[in-house]
Amino acid sequence: MANNTNTGNPDTFHKQKHKDEMIKQLITFVLMIVFTIIAFVVVLTGMDKFFAIPLLLLLAVVQVGFQFYYFMHMKDKGHEMPSLMIYGGIGAAIVTVLALTLIIWW
Amino acid sequence: MSNAATQNKGFAAVLWDYLTTVDHKKIGKLYLYAGGLFFLLGGLEAMIIRIQLIKPENNFISAGLYNEMITMHGTTMIFLAAMPLLLGLMNAIMPLQIGARDVAFPFLNSLGFWMFLFGGIMLNVSWFTGGAPDSGWTAYAPLSTQSPGHGVDYYVMGLQLSGAGTLMGGINFLVTIVNMRAPGMTYMRMPLFTWTTFVVSILILFAFPALTVGLFLLMFDRMFGAAFFDVALGGNSIIWQHLFWIFGHPEVYILILPAFGLFSDIFSTFSKKRLFGYTAMVFATILIAFLGFMVWAHHMFTVGMGPVANSIFAIATMAIAVPTGIKIFNWLLTLWGGSITINSAMLWSLGFIPSFTLGGMTGVMVAAAVADYQYHDTYFVVAHFHYVIVGGVVFGILAGLHYWWPKIFGRILHEGMGKLTFWTFFIGFHLTFFIQHFLGLMGMPRRYWVFLEDQGLDTGNLISTIGAFFMAFGVIVFLINAIYTAVKGEKAPADPWDGRTLEWAISSPPPHYNFKQLPLVRGLDPLWIEKMEGKGKMTPAEPLGDIHMPNGSIIPFVMSLGFFIASFGFIYQTNYDIAYIFLFGGMAIGLGSMLVRSLKDDHGYHITKEELEREAD
Numbered sequence: 001m002a003n004n005t006n007t008g009n010p011d012t013f014h015k016q017k018h019k020d021e022m023i024k025q026l027i028t029f030v031l032m033i034v035f036t037i038i039a040f041v042v043v044l045t046g047m048d049k050f051f052a053i054p055l056l057l058l059l060a061v062v063q064v065g066f067q068f069y070y071f072m073h074m075k076d077k078g079h080e081m082p083s084l085m086i087y088g089g090i091g092a093a094i095v096t097v098l099a100l101t102l103i104i105w106w
Numbered sequence: 107m108s109n110a111a112t113q114n115k116g117f118a119a120v121l122w123d124y125l126t127t128v129d130h131k132k133i134g135k136l137y138l139y140a141g142g143l144f145f146l147l148g149g150l151e152a153m154i155i156r157i158q159l160i161k162p163e164n165n166f167i168s169a170g171l172y173n174e175m176i177t178m179h180g181t182t183m184i185f186l187a188a189m190p191l192l193l194g195l196m197n198a199i200m201p202l203q204i205g206a207r208d209v210a211f212p213f214l215n216s217l218g219f220w221m222f223l224f225g226g227i228m229l230n231v232s233w234f235t236g237g238a239p240d241s242g243w244t245a246y247a248p249l250s251t252q253s254p255g256h257g258v259d260y261y262v263m264g265l266q267l268s269g270a271g272t273l274m275g276g277i278n279f280l281v282t283i284v285n286m287r288a289p290g291m292t293y294m295r296m297p298l299f300t301w302t303t304f305v306v307s308i309l310i311l312f313a314f315p316a317l318t319v320g321l322f323l324l325m326f327d328r329m330f331g332a333a334f335f336d337v338a339l340g341g342n343s344i345i346w347q348h349l350f351w352i353f354g355h356p357e358v359y360i361l362i363l364p365a366f367g368l369f370s371d372i373f374s375t376f377s378k379k380r381l382f383g384y385t386a387m388v389f390a391t392i393l394i395a396f397l398g399f400m401v402w403a404h405h406m407f408t409v410g411m412g413p414v415a416n417s418i419f420a421i422a423t424m425a426i427a428v429p430t431g432i433k434i435f436n437w438l439l440t441l442w443g444g445s446i447t448i449n450s451a452m453l454w455s456l457g458f459i460p461s462f463t464l465g466g467m468t469g470v471m472v473a474a475a476v477a478d479y480q481y482h483d484t485y486f487v488v489a490h491f492h493y494v495i496v497g498g499v500v501f502g503i504l505a506g507l508h509y510w511w512p513k514i515f516g517r518i519l520h521e522g523m524g525k526l527t528f529w530t531f532f533i534g535f536h537l538t539f540f541i542q543h544f545l546g547l548m549g550m551p552r553r554y555w556v557f558l559e560d561q562g563l564d565t566g567n568l569i570s571t572i573g574a575f576f577m578a579f580g581v582i583v584f585l586i587n588a589i590y591t592a593v594k595g596e597k598a599p600a601d602p603w604d605g606r607t608l609e610w611a612i613s614s615p616p617p618h619y620n621f622k623q624l625p626l627v628r629g630l631d632p633l634w635i636e637k638m639e640g641k642g643k644m645t646p647a648e649p650l651g652d653i654h655m656p657n658g659s660i661i662p663f664v665m666s667l668g669f670f671i672a673s674f675g676f677i678y679q680t681n682y683d684i685a686y687i688f689l690f691g692g693m694a695i696g697l698g699s700m701l702v703r704s705l706k707d708d709h710g711y712h713i714t715k716e717e718l719e720r721e722a723d
Contacts, residue, residue, distance in 0.1 A: 001458045033701070059608070085280075085308070088308070088312075089311070089312055092312050092399045094397070095399065095400060096352060099400075099415075099418075100348065102413070103411075103412075103414050103415040103418060104348075104403065104411045104415045
């Protein structure tokens with residue numbers, strides 16, 4: 001993953017890989033902006049709540065996924081431990097919130 | 107360079123060395139010194155509490171001061187003594203056990219220590235500025251939001267600082283263990299102390315943010331007129347209890363798990379046997395950590411959460427007894443049939459098993475929600491948690507100190523004094539706290555300044571106070587032992603205990619780069635494997651080469667000092683406008699240091715191959 005600045009080495013394979021990676025990053029970035037615009041449009045146009053809230057949540061989840069997997073490179077190899085930690089943390093947080101909302105009445 | 111470090115350097119040079127050090131072994135020592143100092147302070151507070159309770163309606167200290175004593179005793183012992191002492195052991199030993207040259211982020215390590223130390227000083231400054239915090243170590247709202255004066259403000263800012271330091275330490279250990287294990291050191295070959303350090307770091311990472319959030323809410327309530335906990339303005343004071351215990355329960359596992367780890371190492375070393383049920387031990391550790399997050403509300407059974415919540419949390423709590431039981435039996439079976447050496451480290455470990463098991467048994471008792479209505483806020487609970495925290499954590503720290511003292515300080519603690527410490531402390535501990543179970547069952551409430559005579563509480567309290575003096579005596583003997591050892595103690599060889607793990611493969615104390623060549627690990631207890639196969643020392647996993655080392659830096663100290671000053675600004679801006687100078691000035695120093703750190707490239711230095719070759723093995 002180290003950004004190789006060693007330009008004296010014409011490693012076409014890695015060059016192509018970096019290029020692909022950059023394109024993926026750009027696509028994800030554009031998609032994130034589009035999603036954000038959609039979210040604003042949904043709220044501005046005053047859509048029905050039953051439709052708007054799930055849509056916003058869905059967009060949020062996808063954006064978090066992009067954040068984790070593309071910008072934080074969790075899709076790449078060697079990220080098993082960070083994934084485990086992140087999902088472990090999310091799990092602990094969800095259980096806590098569930099307990100607070102479902103079985104504790106204040 | 108490393109040899110010169112031990113030769114007559116001036117005091118100022120040594121001081122500067124420690125202020126700027128990023129070496130995990132020196133930071134470990136700093137944690138031990140600072141934690142030890144706070145342990146003595148907390149112990150002094152405990153003695154004052156026990157003297158106040160020596161007889162009915164005693165007048166040794168005033169009621170208000172008593173409240174400050176119990177608050178500061180609890181807070182100091184948990185946050186400023188037990189945790190840093192354990193972090194010190196982890197810092198000094200864990201990188202050696204995995205065969206690393208340092209932790210992953212040496213700068214962050216140093217910053218974590220200074221943040222902790224300034225947080226601890228912050229808390230204790232309150233004694234001299236009109237009263238320490240007095241709302242209990244749990245600082246329940248609304249007691250804490252309405253406590254007059256600035257005591258609780260010091261609690262908030264002090265814990266915020268030291269909590270940030272601990273969080274940094276946890277993240278640092280995680281990255282170190284994930285990334286810096288020596289070749290061949292797979293996860294399932296790590297010594298148990300390293301495993302527990304790893305799991306504890308996860309707990310720190312997930313639990314401390316809850317405390318941070320709670321403290322911020324309390325800070326805004328007290329200093330900026332918010333009303334998160336003010337029921338009259340639509341707040342909810344129970345939220346504090348939830349946030350505090352979502353942090354607080356994992357916190358007790360943060361304390362006990364490292365002790366479990368080092369006991370496992372000690373039992374296995376002094377029984378000359380591989381740890382019984384290694385895999386089960388690892389998974390029991392992970393299971394305890396996992397369950398530790400699901401049980402916080404068992405501290406709140408009497409709040410009125412309703413029967414469903416109480417039952418679920420009661421059962422989840424009892425489930426923790428299962429992995430803990432697995433551990434106890436595995437330790438016993440490690441001892442079984444072993445060739446056992448009994449020295450001070452081993453005495454503490456052997457004393458730990460029955461003491462901690464008693465604490466665990468009362469733990470199941472207080473976990474029964476229905477019965478807890480009877481125990482809650484009585485001395486029964488006080489006895490319970492002192493059995494687990496003293497009988498588990500303090501015994502663990504002392505066992506670890508006796509075991510690793512040669513590795514950390516290069517000298518072996520005096521055995522005779524070590525045994526005297528153990529026996530006086532052990533007897534004193536049971537004398538102090540065993541009787542408190544019965545005081546609690548007879549109805550003596552926690553945190554009360556005085557008790558009335560002829561209620562059957564007189565003798566019990568007297569015995570308890572006498573026990574406390576025994577414990578104090580044991581601690582004093584340990585101090586004398588430490589000083590004696592530093593002056594004329596026996597110089598330690600690399601491997602004084604016939605050890606099994608990697609830290610015993612290098613000299614005591616280790617050179618500042620730890621391993622000249624990273625060792626090749628061929629299984630669990632790597633050094634023992636080499637010994638059994640007749641080689642006796644580790645095979646290098648790499649050719650001798652330059653070693654890259656980080657430069658020391660004063661920035662962590664300055665940064666922490668900045669936030670320390672800013673904390674005073676936050677506390678006193680409610681009274682005096684001039685405090686804003688401290689607030690903004692301190693923040694400027696802190697953030698400025700961050701900026702300097704970000705902008706200035708520091709690539710460290712290399713110890714060259716030639717230099718390494720010149721140093722004798």
